[in-house]
Amino acid sequence: MDSTATIIFIIAAFSLGIVIIMQRNSIPASMRRGLAIAAIVFIAFAFFLIVYSLATMGT
Structure with a gap:
């Protein structure tokens, strides 16, 4: 996943x-x-992306 696009x-x-x-x-x-x-x-989708990125941070 491209983190720059997610943050933007x-x-x-x-x-x-x-x-x-x-x-x-x-x-x-x-x-x-x-x-x-x-x-x-x-x-709501931005919150989902935040939670998803925190959940997959270690992998």
């Missing part, structure tokens, strides 16, 4: 979540739910 994805996923939280008042209501769901999916 994790940083991007958390950054997207932070931007959506900070700018929630300026996002149109029609896009707000879709962006929130996408951010939740990305952050």
Whole structure:
């Protein structure tokens, strides 16, 4: 597994979540739910990647 790509994805996923939280008042209501769901999916996958990389660290 390429650790550089994983780290970039994790940083991007958390950054997207932070931007959506900070700018929630300026996002149109029609896009707000879709962006929130996408951010939740990305952050959940980023957590999975963190746990997976910690579990396979010794191998």
